[in-house]
Each structure stands twice: as structure tokens, then as C-alpha cells.
Amino acid sequence: MNNYFVRRILQIxxxxxxxxxxxxxxxxVAGDPVALMLPDDASQEDVELLRESLGLNEPxxxxxxxxxxxxxxxxxxxxxxxxxxxxxxVLERLPATLELAIAALLIALVISIPLGIWSATKQNSGxxxxxxxxxxxxxxxxxxxxxxxxxxxxxxxxxxxxxxxxGTLAHLVLPSITLGTGIAAEMTRLIRSSMIETLNxxxxxxxxxxxxxxxxxxxxxxxxxxxxxxxxxxxLQTSTLVGGTLITETVFSWPxxxxxxxQAVNTRDMAIVQASVFVIxxxxxxxxxIADLLYRLLDPRIKYN
Amino acid sequence: MSExxxxxxxxxxxxxxxxxxxxxxDDVSITINKGETLAIVGESGSGKSVTSLSIMxxxxxxxxxxxxxILFNGKDIVPVPMKEMRALRGxxxxxxxxxxxxxxxxxxxxGNQMSESxxxxxxxxxxxxxxxxxxxxxxxxxxxxxxxxxxxxxSLSGGMRQRVMIAMALxxxxxxxxxxxxxxxxxxxxxxxxxKLMKNLVTELNTSILLITHDLxxxxxxxxxxVVMYAGQVVEETDVFxxxxxxxxxxxxxLMDSTPKIHELKDELSSIPGAVPSxxxxxxxxxxxxxxxFAMKKCAEEHPNLEEILPKHSVRCWLHEEKVVDLHDTKSxx
Numbered sequence: 001m002n003n004y005f006v007r008r009i010l011q012i013x014x015x016x017x018x019x020x021x022x023x024x025x026x027x028x029v030a031g032d033p034v035a036l037m038l039p040d041d042a043s044q045e046d047v048e049l050l051r052e053s054l055g056l057n058e059p060x061x062x063x064x065x066x067x068x069x070x071x072x073x074x075x076x077x078x079x080x081x082x083x084x085x086x087x088x089x090v091l092e093r094l095p096a097t098l099e100l101a102i103a104a105l106l107i108a109l110v111i112s113i114p115l116g117i118w119s120a121t122k123q124n125s126g127x128x129x130x131x132x133x134x135x136x137x138x139x140x141x142x143x144x145x146x147x148x149x150x151x152x153x154x155x156x157x158x159x160x161x162x163x164x165x166x167g168t169l170a171h172l173v174l175p176s177i178t179l180g181t182g183i184a185a186e187m188t189r190l191i192r193s194s195m196i197e198t199l200n201x202x203x204x205x206x207x208x209x210x211x212x213x214x215x216x217x218x219x220x221x222x223x224x225x226x227x228x229x230x231x232x233x234x235x236l237q238t239s240t241l242v243g244g245t246l247i248t249e250t251v252f253s254w255p256x257x258x259x260x261x262x263q264a265v266n267t268r269d270m271a272i273v274q275a276s277v278f279v280i281x282x283x284x285x286x287x288x289x290i291a292d293l294l295y296r297l298l299d300p301r302i303k304y305n
Numbered sequence: 306m307s308e309x310x311x312x313x314x315x316x317x318x319x320x321x322x323x324x325x326x327x328x329x330x331d332d333v334s335i336t337i338n339k340g341e342t343l344a345i346v347g348e349s350g351s352g353k354s355v356t357s358l359s360i361m362x363x364x365x366x367x368x369x370x371x372x373x374x375i376l377f378n379g380k381d382i383v384p385v386p387m388k389e390m391r392a393l394r395g396x397x398x399x400x401x402x403x404x405x406x407x408x409x410x411x412x413x414x415x416g417n418q419m420s421e422s423x424x425x426x427x428x429x430x431x432x433x434x435x436x437x438x439x440x441x442x443x444x445x446x447x448x449x450x451x452x453x454x455x456x457x458x459x460s461l462s463g464g465m466r467q468r469v470m471i472a473m474a475l476x477x478x479x480x481x482x483x484x485x486x487x488x489x490x491x492x493x494x495x496x497x498x499x500x501k502l503m504k505n506l507v508t509e510l511n512t513s514i515l516l517i518t519h520d521l522x523x524x525x526x527x528x529x530x531x532v533v534m535y536a537g538q539v540v541e542e543t544d545v546f547x548x549x550x551x552x553x554x555x556x557x558x559x560l561m562d563s564t565p566k567i568h569e570l571k572d573e574l575s576s577i578p579g580a581v582p583s584x585x586x587x588x589x590x591x592x593x594x595x596x597x598x599f600a601m602k603k604c605a606e607e608h609p610n611l612e613e614i615l616p617k618h619s620v621r622c623w624l625h626e627e628k629v630v631d632l633h634d635t636k637s638x639x
């Protein structure tokens with residue numbers, strides 16, 4: 001099993017290289033940052049000079065080679081806008097994003113686990129119908145719209161929570177609900193269908209035939225078995241989560257990586273874009289690795305060789 | 306011997322499906338005496354498994370026990386609250402199922418699953434439950450029982466898993482063991498071992514068995530009395546020797562004829578033509594009419610009742626209405 005994880009960790013390297021190439025190409029294609037960096041009245045000579053000093057006149061592959069060489073040494077370049085090492089700018093913003101993402105994930109789990117189990121055990125009842133309807137609605141609402149509606153209702157009309165920014169726990173409430181709703185909706189539906197499947201398994205009938213309480217049959221025997229697909233999707237959801245943070249952070253002016261990335265894209269701050277995408281990619285890979293570890297803990301049949 | 310343990314009276318378990326009502330168990334009456342092994346025989350869809358699940362009250366929606374009584378030690382368990390029913394399940398009435406792999410929860414150890422009911426019903430602590438579980442595992446002939454206690458179901462063979470199921474079912478010393486096709490999923494050699502094991506244990510513990518099977522070999526090996534079910538109803542009931550020697554229902558005879566016998570040379574195996582009628586659309590008269598070589602006019606018009614045509618031998622067939630007919634050397638199923 002240790003071998004397996006060493007191998008999995010080593011596999012991260014080629015994945016990151018491929019990601020770096022894609023990101024680099026996209027930023028390269030997106031255009032020349034020099035025009036945005038210099039004032040409008042800059043002369044053609046100044047432009048050329050800056051291009052030369054930034055190495056932007058080199059051919060694509062040479063630029064990429066330089067980039068990878070630096071990146072391997074942990075140097076993601078300097079942000080044009082902040083005049084600092086890009087990675088440290090990104091890492092400064094990381095805690096805010098993690099805080100938001102974890103809060104959203106917690107909200108999603110707290111809502112979806114009981115709701116999913118409940119509607120599975122009371123299949124086709126009124127409760128199930130309402131839960132399924134709510135899940136469809138939650139999935140259908142776009143993040144940015146939900147965020148704006150929540151701001152309108154709770155911040156503007158009711159003055160219960162701050163409109164934007166980060167700081168107190170109250171600041172976290174609306175953004176995490178905005179981000180968590182879609183994930184909760186997806187997971188409720190998933191837990192429901194996974195539970196319905198496990199509740200029909202023979203071992204659940206065996207558990208019932210032993211005279212166990214319904215609660216134990218559902219939560220011990222069925223739920224644990226239905227968790228495996230749920231974990232897969234939760235791990236996959238982290239990429240949605242990251243995508244969601246981009247939008248949510250912008251709506252709520254949440255000073256996280258998502259907001260930084262959007263700004264960096266708008267200003268063609270290549271170094272920041274590359275460093276942020278690198279960190280996001282690493283987070284997604286790590287989440288998948290954690291999911292693999294959890295499978296092993298949950299299901300003794302899964303062996304890694 | 307004759308003390309009654311289970312007495313099912315006119316049980317009707319129906320499933321309310323979108324296409325209509327499915328009378329899976331339709332007016333079934335069965336008794337099991339203490340220490341006795343009763344086999345229920347029938348094809349798929351004859352209602353034998355639903356009967357056994359009805360006894361455990363494990364019928365899930367859209368199924369429902371519509372009518373009838375299930376007297377266990379003289380008390381009707383159909384109307385009792387679930388809490389009381391749970392105290393019976395696994396304790397006084399235990400069940401083993403056909404497929405030992407899927408019947409054990411893959412994510413918990415054997416020990417965990419065995420201790421669960423022991424702790425619940427016998428109010429034992431973890432350590433005592435472990436001790437008893439290991440004892441039971443040894444009793445069903447599992448080598449290195451203490452090791453098996455800590456292993457997961459997937460690491461055991463099919464025969465071992467069924468032994469575990471038997472150990473689990475018998476751990477609380479039940480009065481009734483319901484075995485639903487206990488050997489169907491096993492190799493023939495393992496089947497014999499498991500049957501022998503069950504037989505020895507129930508004799509030792511004086512447990513009654515309700516054996517659900519479609520395998521007449523298993524019936525001959527295990528049963529004292531046999532109930533033959535067809536299309537949700539009992540069509541014949543008698544002791545095991547009489548059933549094999551002198552079957553009175555054409556369906557039972559068909560079953561016997563379609564079992565290959567070692568001392569007979571046959572080019573072709575006989576079978577009962579046709580299939581069980583759809584439960585949504587049972588014929589008005591006898592439900593076996595379409596497949597029966599003895600079918601008469603009356604069979605199409607009137608539904609036969611289960612009548613005791615000879616002492617302790619009941620049959621649901623018009624053929625024996627006026628005088629008991631010997632089915633030997635009569636028309637057989639081609």
C-alpha cells in the first residue's frame with residue numbers, strides 16, 4: 001500500500017507538467033501583457049525594451065523552457081502588478097479560499113447527508129418529493145445569482161450579514177451558503193440514489209433479520225456502504241468547488257485565490273495566473289489522493305497493488 | 306414432537322404494483338412443530354420466499370400482509386408492534402439466505418456482524434460476545450475461528466461464508482431457523498457438508514427448520530414434512546416419504562418426474578411444459594390447468610380447495626374429488 005501511494009505521488013509530477021504547458025500556452029495565446037503594463041502614451045521603443053527585458057521576444061518553446069526551469073526551482077516569476085514573487089502572492093490568498101471552500105463543503109455535508117438518507121428511506125413520500133425538488137432547484141440556481149439574491153435579502157433588506165469582505169464569522173455565512181448550495185444539491189441526489197441501492201442489498205435484509213434497530217440498519221449497515229460513490233463525487237466536486245470560489249469570491253469581494261486569479265486574467269498577470277492554476281491543480285490532485293485513502297478505510301475489499 | 310411452534314393461518318401477502326395486485330402468497334396455511342423440519346418446495350415465483358419473509362415481517366412496500374395469522378408459540382405476530390417483532394428476529398426466529406456473499410456486509414468483520422445480534426439479544430458485553438461468536442464458529446467447523454472472527458467476508462470461500470451465516474443465525478439459539486435456499490449458491494460437495502452441518506446442529510439444539518428450496522434432493526435429505534407451493538398456494542402437503550412415493554398433485558408428480566434418477570436410463574429429461582401463470586392474471590379455476598395433463602372441465606370452472614384426501618396428506622386438486630387416484634403409471638409429462 002505504501003508503494004501505491006509513493007507511485008501516486010510521483011504521478012503528480014507529469015500531471016503538473018502537462019497542466020503547466022496547457023496554462024502557459026493559453027496565456028501565451030491570450031496576448032501580450034506589455035500593452036496593459038505600460039501607460040497609453042508609451043513609445044514603441046519602450047514597448048520593445050520591456051518585451052526584451054521580460055524575454056517575451058523569445059520563441060514559444062524557449063519561453064516555456066525558461067518557465068519550466070524556473071518553476072522546478074520554485075520560482076513562478078514575479079507578478080507585474082504586485083511587484084512580488086507570484087507564488088507568495090497566491091499563497092497569501094490561499095487561507096481565505098480554503099476557509100470558504102471548507103465552510104461550503106461542511107454546509108453541503110450537513111444538509112445533504114441527513115436529507116439524502118431521509119429521502120432514501122422514505123422513498124416516494126412527500127418528504128422525498130420535497131427534498132428532490134429542492135435538490136433540483138439548488139442545482140439549477142447559478143452561484144452568482146444566488147449570491148446576489150442572498151445579498152439583497154439578508155444584507156440589504158434585513159441587514160443581518162455584511163455585504164462583502166472577509167473577517168468575522170458573519171462575513172463567511174453568505175458566501176459559504178452560496179457556494180455550498182449547489183454542492184449540497186448534487187450530493188443529496190447522489191446520497192439518495194446510493195442509499196436506495198444499498199438499502200436493497202441482501203446484507204441489509206440480513207441486518208433486519210437479526211432484529212437490529214432501524215437506525216443501526218440504516219446508519220451502520222447501509223450508509224457506510226453507500227459512502228464510496230459519495231466520496232468519489234465529493235472529490236470530483238472539489239474542482240467544481242474551486243470553480244465556484246472564482247465566482248463566489250468575485251460576487252462577495254472575498255479576498256481569496258479565485259478573486260486574485262480573475263483579476264490576474266483580466267490584467268494578463270501571467271505569473272499569478274500560472275501560480276494560481278498550479279496551486280488549484282495541486283489541491284484537486286490532493287483531494288483525489290485523499291479520496292483514494294478514504295476508500296481503503298471504508299471498504300476492506302479495495303486493495304492497492 | 307407434536308407441539309406446535311409455528312402456525313400460519315390463511316396468510317395472504319400481496320404486492321400492490323403499478324400493473325395491479327400481485328397475490329404472491331394467497332391463502333397459505335402451514336404448521337411447524339417443535340424440532341421438526343418442514344420444507345417448502347416450488348418453482349421461482351411460487352411464493353415460498355415471500356412466505357418466509359412474511360413470517361419475519363420483512364415484507365417491504367409495495368408488499369403487505371393483507372390477511373391471516375402467524376401464530377408463533379400460540380401468539381399472532383402479524384399485529385405486534387415492530388419493537389416486539391425485532392426482539393423475535395434473530396433471537397427466536399433466525400434466517401439464513403441463499404447467497405452468503407451478498408448476505409454478509411462487506412465492510413464489517415465477521416466478528417462485528419456476529420457479535421451484533423449476540424450483544425443485542427443476549428445482553429452480553431463485547432468480550433463475552435466475542436467468546437460466544439468464536440465458539441459458534443468452531444461449532445460450524447471453521448478452522449482458526451479466532452482469525453476468521455477478525456476477517457472480512459470477501460476473504461472467505463462460499464462454503465465458509467455460509468457456515469458463518471449458520472453460526473450467526475444459531476448464535477442466539479433460535480426456536481425456528483428459516484433457511485431460504487441455503488445451499489443453492491454452493492458447490493455440490495459443499496452443499497452436502499452444509500446440509501449435514503445444519504442437520505446435526507438443529508438436532509443438538511432442538512431447533513425447528515423451515516427449509517425453502519427447489520431442490521428435491523435437499524428435501525429428501527433434510528425434511529420431515531413437505532409443502533409444495535404453486536402460484537402462491539399450497540398444492541400438496543404430506544410427510545417426505547409419502548411425497549416421494551405417492552405424490553397426489555399432478556404438479557408434484559411433474560416435479561418428481563423432472564428429477565433425473567440415477568438408476569433410470571433416459572434419453573431425455575422430462576419437464577413440465579409451460580410456465581407459471583402471471584400472478585396478475587391467474588386462471589379462474591385451477592392455477593395449474595394450462596400445464597396439467599389431467600386437466601378436466603371442472604378444473605377450468607372452479608378453483609379447487611386444499612383437501613385432506615388421506616390421513617395427513619392434503620392436495621389441492623379436483624382429480625381426487627370422488628376417489629383418490631393413483632398417479633403412478635398414468636399419463637406423465639412428455
